[in-house]
Amino acid sequence: MSLSAALTSGAVVTADEFTGPSPADFYQPMWDFGWIEITRPMLVLVLVTILACWIMLAGSRNASVVPSKGQFYFEQIYDFVRGGIARDMIGPNYKKYLPLIFGLFLFVLLSNLMASTPFVQNPPSARIAVPIAATAVVYIAYHYVGFKKHGFLGYFKFMVPAGLAPAMVPVIFLLEAATFFLIRPLTLALRLFGNMFAGHMLILVFVLGGEFLLFHDNWLFKLFSVGAFGMGFLMQIFEILIQALQAYVFALLAASYIGTAEADEH
């Protein structure tokens, strides 16, 4: 569905000239109410939210010592986030932040996997607004933790590493403040967005190119389209790996930022 929408807006199939996919293909309005426009990613985002809530409710309801199948899989994911991400990154008192990290992980994972789900095939995280919103939550969380732990001035003092010549302190403080308040959330949002956007674009290139070759008059081109579709399929499988990895990295860095703000003076 996303492909057909992309085809009508971006690529020209019957003409002799191939037009590649462009970022404009990601803008897919569905209903226009005048004051608000419901686009495809918005719809997918609602689906992701419902799915995440359902997974968490179904996995934790009727929890028993001998787990059912669904509870077992849910607990596998939960234990991965708990033992592999939160405990490693935050330290001894990680349990307070576990719901946030787990919710973020599940949300980002599901919205990434929507790129490879049949009939959806549109990752909401390939729109810049979604990573920015997820990053805003992390941003508020780790600065809140830092200010609460160290106090208002103490947090700024905590940013400057120990063992510094007094003349260097203002210069290094400037650098550290830029890192803490600007670059960290920026890289966090852009990493997720860039990976998802580029991956979806890559698949679009292969599939649209294959379609162009298939409908071309030259029979040799029709032969080559098999290779293009095969590459598209391989890239789709490769993308599933990237999607899971990016969800892991996002949760990891969110936990790492909270852990840094939570850490004692060093």
Place this chain on the structure above:
Amino acid sequence: MSPASPNLTPSGGKDERSGFSRGSDLAAQIVSYLIAGPLTFGAIGWGLDALLSTHFLRPIGIIVGVALSMYVIWLRYGRP
């Protein structure tokens, strides 16, 4: 997931952070520092350039920013 030797964590042991993710965030942190350095001091140099109507302060700011961010990385992560 128990560590091979618990007293070998970089912060000197007695640390519960010891799973498979330990240290895997360092690369991302370093990239943030390396972007922050040239950006901050390049912006300062650019502002000074506009103020003094010169042209050489922005490249100097960028170079100084890279050097300072590598100094901070050495300070934070480079010492065993």
Place this chain on the structure above:
Amino acid sequence: MNLIGYGIATIGPALAIGLIFSALINSVARQPEAKNVLQPLAILGFAVAEALAILGFVLFFLA
């Protein structure tokens, strides 16, 4: 043209970072107790290599 130049410029740091971390993984696999000494060294090498990529990135916006 800037974009192509930056794309080419990332090849070098990419190779360097791959070499650095492959050497780190090799060494830690051979001698796990040396991780404490090796990791800061690898991190510093990574920082120096990555600085080149960042410099290319900054100059891509400047030029």
